[in-house]
Structure formats: structure tokens, C-alpha cells
Amino acid sequence: MAVKVPLKSLLPVLIAIRCLQSLLMRTFFQADEFWQSLEPAHYMAFGYGELTWEWKFGLRSYAFPLIFQIGYTLVKYVAVLGCVVIQTAVDWFVLFVSTVIPNSDLGWQMVKEMRSFPLEIKEFIEYHGVIYVPKLIMGLLAAIGEYYTILLADKLYKLAMDKTGENTKDDKEHARVVNLTLIFTISNFFNCFFITRTFINSFEMIMTSVALYYWDWTSGKNIQNADFMKSLIIGTFTSLQRPTNAFIWIILGSFMIFNLVKSGSWITLIMLFRKVILATGLSTILNICCDYYFYGYITIPVLKFIKFNCTTPLSEFYGVAPWHFHLVQSLPIVSGYLLPLLLHSILCPLTTKRFVSSFVNPFHQFKTIIIINIALYSMIPHKEFRFIYPLQPFIVLLSVFDAVWVWKKLESKVVNLRQAWLKNSVYRILWILPAISMVISLILSTFHEAGSVSVIDYLHSLKRIDSLGFIMPCHSTPWQSHLHRNDIKDLWAITCDPPLHLLNDPDAHLKLPYYMDESDYLYDDIPKFIHEHFPPLTWKGHKRTSKRYSHEWPEYLVVFEHMDYTFMQEFLADSVYVESRRFFNTLSHWDNRRSGDIIVYHKIL
Numbered sequence: 001m002a003v004k005v006p007l008k009s010l011l012p013v014l015i016a017i018r019c020l021q022s023l024l025m026r027t028f029f030q031a032d033e034f035w036q037s038l039e040p041a042h043y044m045a046f047g048y049g050e051l052t053w054e055w056k057f058g059l060r061s062y063a064f065p066l067i068f069q070i071g072y073t074l075v076k077y078v079a080v081l082g083c084v085v086i087q088t089a090v091d092w093f094v095l096f097v098s099t100v101i102p103n104s105d106l107g108w109q110m111v112k113e114m115r116s117f118p119l120e121i122k123e124f125i126e127y128h129g130v131i132y133v134p135k136l137i138m139g140l141l142a143a144i145g146e147y148y149t150i151l152l153a154d155k156l157y158k159l160a161m162d163k164t165g166e167n168t169k170d171d172k173e174h175a176r177v178v179n180l181t182l183i184f185t186i187s188n189f190f191n192c193f194f195i196t197r198t199f200i201n202s203f204e205m206i207m208t209s210v211a212l213y214y215w216d217w218t219s220g221k222n223i224q225n226a227d228f229m230k231s232l233i234i235g236t237f238t239s240l241q242r243p244t245n246a247f248i249w250i251i252l253g254s255f256m257i258f259n260l261v262k263s264g265s266w267i268t269l270i271m272l273f274r275k276v277i278l279a280t281g282l283s284t285i286l287n288i289c290c291d292y293y294f295y296g297y298i299t300i301p302v303l304k305f306i307k308f309n310c311t312t313p314l315s316e317f318y319g320v321a322p323w324h325f326h327l328v329q330s331l332p333i334v335s336g337y338l339l340p341l342l343l344h345s346i347l348c349p350l351t352t353k354r355f356v357s358s359f360v361n362p363f364h365q366f367k368t369i370i371i372i373n374i375a376l377y378s379m380i381p382h383k384e385f386r387f388i389y390p391l392q393p394f395i396v397l398l399s400v401f402d403a404v405w406v407w408k409k410l411e412s413k414v415v416n417l418r419q420a421w422l423k424n425s426v427y428r429i430l431w432i433l434p435a436i437s438m439v440i441s442l443i444l445s446t447f448h449e450a451g452s453v454s455v456i457d458y459l460h461s462l463k464r465i466d467s468l469g470f471i472m473p474c475h476s477t478p479w480q481s482h483l484h485r486n487d488i489k490d491l492w493a494i495t496c497d498p499p500l501h502l503l504n505d506p507d508a509h510l511k512l513p514y515y516m517d518e519s520d521y522l523y524d525d526i527p528k529f530i531h532e533h534f535p536p537l538t539w540k541g542h543k544r545t546s547k548r549y550s551h552e553w554p555e556y557l558v559v560f561e562h563m564d565y566t567f568m569q570e571f572l573a574d575s576v577y578v579e580s581r582r583f584f585n586t587l588s589h590w591d592n593r594r595s596g597d598i599i600v601y602h603k604i605l
Helices: 007-024 038-046 053-057 063-100 105-114 117-160 167-187 189-194 200-214 226-241 243-263 266-295 301-310 314-318 325-347 362-379 385-413 417-430 432-446 451-461 508-514 518-524 526-533 561-571
Strands: 467-471 490-493 556-560 577-583 598-603
Touching (some): 007 117, 007 167, 007 432, 038 063, 038 117, 063 105, 063 117, 063 266, 117 167, 117 385, 167 432, 189 325, 200 226, 200 243, 200 385, 243 266, 243 301, 301 314, 314 508, 325 362, 325 385, 325 432, 362 385, 451 556, 451 577, 518 526, 526 561, 556 561, 561 598
Parallel strands (some): 467 490, 467 556
Antiparallel strands (some): 556 598, 577 598
């Protein structure tokens, strides 16, 4: 008999698993993991760093980065406290030496060495806090999101499954639902790889999972419940972070409105509208407060976000994918080994319980949400895997109940020992899939593109850097959220800002294909770009000329192996630069500009 894991004991287990996973994360996936969350938080907490054009333009809401700023601020205070404690200890030791052993050379030598301890301790605590506190925050948030997904599975079983009255069989099936949800969410490849990364999409999925648990799955019977108000507030607040999240809640709300109208529950319908208006108002006020804190003026970034992505073609600047991208790439990657179960669930009823209407059936709603969301996302030109990540709770839960349904059918067909042996053999083999999924995600989380992070950690460790430059595709590494140094006089990287001057241009769609940013110019003709934007370089340094250049040759220069092989290795051969360090980054990469190792050159003067 399957034994159900106690729900109350799951949260600590999930926290431990996801925090450990987050601490083991050593790789770079996409720039937004750092530049749209940690970098603005670091900028606000420590007063230095670089903001991308989205933050200067007011396109992003600060609610999500604010969580990390709170963590950073706590780190600052702990570092100061540590400094004070160590300074006090040093002062007491100085007093001891001066009064008890004033003639001891060893004692005064120790005093001399210890005077630097307070600052070193402060820097140590602050730097490691900056690196690891966001990881722990995401580990905690991820565990909460998955915990609520498991709670929702438990809730749906009690609501939607047709119980026979045979307690033993019902308990066994109930346990299977909870246990499978735990296994499917923990071992899902994209969850393991993505959920603890500091993307707004991870936050969006987590908040969606919590809101779904509090949703009224009776289609209007319990909307007066306080839990339903929680769901509305969380759902609308999440939609203010990512407007596309509203696709989920509009569909769920439409199902509820349809059923209330069909049943003639007009008073309940009016109550629903009142609650929606109140929840939207509260979440909007909360979001405005967060953004006012960051921008210094009242703004609603979601409106600029919609304008930029829906009323102009400028979002296409970051790439256009074919209409079937989410069907043939995103959905298989986000679903992982659950994809066969998910596809089967679309055609499978999943429950024998008779609902008043098929529109009341939560599984019917889940399927509709996935289908419509995939269709809507497919209409958006710019596509990425992570955009459909908020559908993960629906994917997991449909897969769970489909697995239970299929298993029930298989059990009903077992009539002899040979069939039972085959069934159990298949069952054991299927357990291999979650293990393989977790191993692959662990490799990608610690190996592939690790150099993009390692190089910044190395640069932080150097005692003195006057200038530092990155000649590589823009935002290929974290910035001050990992470098954490405000003592570098000249710190720069190649940029890739979009053509914001075309925002209100009626001919933007015609001009956009011909726009080139700094990164485009660099890789279009590397020798030409270097010649035009950098002073001449010789073995003695760079020649002084009257011409002003956009960049100066830095003390430390960072490039990808592709750039090194294509141009830099030969160009720097007889110069003042020598290769200082090399970090493994990738065996292969979809963007060949980022292929190979990351190389650090040091200018020897």
C-alpha cells in the first residue's frame, strides 16, 4: 500500500532540497537572471552598479527585486555588526598587550596584523552574503511554490475524485496523488534547472501556484471565503509583474462567470466583481508603492511594458521565433519526462465524478488554460522557454492525475501473476526517469556556462583593478551582483540597447531591421570596430593620439574564446597583454560568439 507523505512535513524537506540546489548553482542561463533582478537590487542596496535600459525607461516593476534588496540590506547590517564585534576584540587585545606585555615584540606584531581584521571580516561577510543570500531566498520561494502545488493536488483529489467508499482503496489512491506530485515537481528537469534562478518567471510561477491553491474551485460557491480574496490579490499582483500572467486568471474568471450566469447566481456575480475590483485596487496600490520607492515618482510600469511589447515591433529586436516554437520546443523542455502524461491527459477524463457542468471540472479548466495560453504565446513574435513556465503547476497536476488514472486502468487489467510482474517491472523502470532528469539538470546547473560566473568571482578576488573591460556580447556575465566592487575607476562592457527612438515612429517596423547596436557593429566587422573604437595598441602600450575613442584599453580585458580565436589572439600577440586566466564555459553554444572558454588578459605595464 502506498503511504502518503504527511503534508506538514513536506515544506522543510522542500526548503532543504531547493536551498541546497540553489547553493550548488554555478552557471549562467540568460542575462535577465541577473540584470533584471539582482543588479537593480544591488544598485539600490549598495548605491552602485549598472541599470539596463528597461529600468531607466521605467519598463519593469521593482516588486521582485525589492525582495533581494531586503536580503542585501540585512547582509550589510550583519557585515557591519561583524566588523564591530571584531574591532572590539582587537581593541581589547591591544589593551591587553599595552598593559600586560608592553615589551613583547610578538604581541605588537600580532596587533599590527590584527588591525586589518575588522575590514576584512566586513568585506568577507558582505561579499558572500551578496552571492548566497539571493540563492537562499529563491530556494525558500521555490519550496513554497512547490508546497502549494502539492497542497492543490491534495485539494483537487478531495474535490474531483469519485470515491467508492472503500477506505483502503481511496487512501491508497490519495497517497499516490500526493506522492506523485512531490516526485514530479522535485524531479522535473526545468524545475531543477530553473526554479531557483532569480528570474521574474520563477517568481511568477511560484506566486501562481500559491494563488491557484486559494482559488475557489467550486466555481463561485465559496467566493465569500477569505482564501478566495487571497487568490485574487496574489493573482492580480503577479499580473502586474508579468502582464501575460493575466491570461491564466482571465480564463479562470471566465469559467466562474459563465457558471454563475448559467446558474442565475446574480448576487454572487455582483459580489465577485466587487472582490475583483477591490483586489485589483489593493495589489495596484502595493505595486505602485514598490515602484515609487525605486523610481521616485508614481508610475505603472506594466502600461509601458504593454506599449513596448504590443503596440510597437521593438520586442522583435531581441529575436523572433516561428509560431510553433512553444509547441515543439518550450512545452517539451518545460514538461520534461511528463510530456507523454500531459498529452494523454488532454484526451483523458482523469475523473469519473459527475460535475454539474463540464465547465466546473477543474481538469477541464486546466486543459483549457494550457491550450489557450500556448496559442496566445505563440502569437507573440519574441519567444523564450521561460515565458510558459507559469503553466508548470497545471502541467504537473494534469500529469499526476493522468498517471493515477492510467495506473488504475492497468491494475484493473492485471488478472495473473505474469501480468502483475510486467506491471511492477514497468513501474520500477519508470522510476529511472526522475533520476535521469535530476542528474541532467544538475550537470547543466554546475557545468554548462559556469565560466560566465567564475570569471566574475575571480575578478572580485583580485586585490587591485584600475580598469576592466568586456569585449563580448552584451550582458554575457553577471555584473556588480557578483563583482561587488566600487573601486574600479573604468568598468565597461559592449552594449546592446534597443532603438527606443523608434518607439513612437509609425515606420518602426521598416526601420527596425536596419538598426544595429554596439554589439552588432562589433561582430559585423571585428577589426574595423577595434580600429575605430580603441586607440592603437603596441608592445609598449597604446599610442597617444588627439583622437578621442569610445573605449580605452583596460588593465584587465575579458573575451570569449571565439573572439580570441577570431581576432584577439593574433592582435594581442606582440602587445602588453598576456593571458592571465582561462575559465571553462561551454563545450558548445547555440550562439557561437559565446562558445568555448572565457579568457582574461592582463596588461603588463
